[in-house]
Amino acid sequence: MNIVIICLVVSGLFFFFATTVGLLRFPDFYSRMHAAGKGDTLSSLLMLGGLALYEFHEINIATILVGAKILLIVVFIFMASPTATHAITDAGFESGVKPWQKEKTEEQG
Amino acid sequence: MDSFFLSIGVTLCIMMLLALYRAISGPTAIDRIMGVNVIGTKTTILLVLIGTLYHRVDMFVDIALAYALLNFIVTIGASRYFQHHKNLKARGYGYRFRAEEDK
Numbered sequence: 001m002n003i004v005i006i007c008l009v010v011s012g013l014f015f016f017f018a019t020t021v022g023l024l025r026f027p028d029f030y031s032r033m034h035a036a037g038k039g040d041t042l043s044s045l046l047m048l049g050g051l052a053l054y055e056f057h058e059i060n061i062a063t064i065l066v067g068a069k070i071l072l073i074v075v076f077i078f079m080a081s082p083t084a085t086h087a088i089t090d091a092g093f094e095s096g097v098k099p100w101q102k103e104k105t106e107e108q109g
Numbered sequence: 110m111d112s113f114f115l116s117i118g119v120t121l122c123i124m125m126l127l128a129l130y131r132a133i134s135g136p137t138a139i140d141r142i143m144g145v146n147v148i149g150t151k152t153t154i155l156l157v158l159i160g161t162l163y164h165r166v167d168m169f170v171d172i173a174l175a176y177a178l179l180n181f182i183v184t185i186g187a188s189r190y191f192q193h194h195k196n197l198k199a200r201g202y203g204y205r206f207r208a209e210e211d212k
Contacts, residue, residue: 002110009117016151020124023131023147029140032131036143040150047154051161054110062167069170070157073177077150080181084146084188091188092139
């Protein structure tokens with residue numbers, strides 16, 4: 001049981017690390033947004049799933065309720081994070097942020 | 110198991126500091142909103158981790174759920190505010206000198 005929890009939490013931490021590296025290193029607003037949106041959602045699922053499994057180490061009504069609430073956070077993040085990502089990207093597109101292109105970096109500044 | 114969760118929480122805090130760099134010196138305003146959104150998602154998970162460390166998850170999971178709701182509403186509201194700003198300027202700490210080089 002503990003090995004499954006450690007695998008889930010460490011893989012979630014790895015995807016958070018990938019999110020942070022993408023947030024710092026990508027050259028463009030849109031590509032940074034892509035890294036932030038996907039990595040956040042997946043690593044939230046992995047880490048909160050591992051923590052909910054850790055909560056199920058003894059089965060009674062209280063731990064089942066707490067685990068169900070943690071899974072409710074996962075469901076909410078799965079609905080909210082892509083919506084927030086879409087809203088930010090739409091705001092950037094509507095206000096005229098130009099995508100990064102490899103050839104025309106000097107013209108677009 | 111407690112020291113494992115503690116080390117995971119410390120690593121999450123370091124990653125939040127790295128994401129704070131993008132939230133401070135992002136070129137445009139929506140980059141800053143994006144950085145704040147990432148920090149908020151990490152904070153939700155960090156709250157559940159803190160509850161696991163204190164063996165009081167039943168209290169901290171409510172705070173985490175409220176923080177997730179608040180983070181979503183903040184992101185939606187701020188991005189709707191900046192939606193029709195034409196020509197978002199790249200300004201901030203990192204871009205103060207780069208703009209002079211372009212001129």
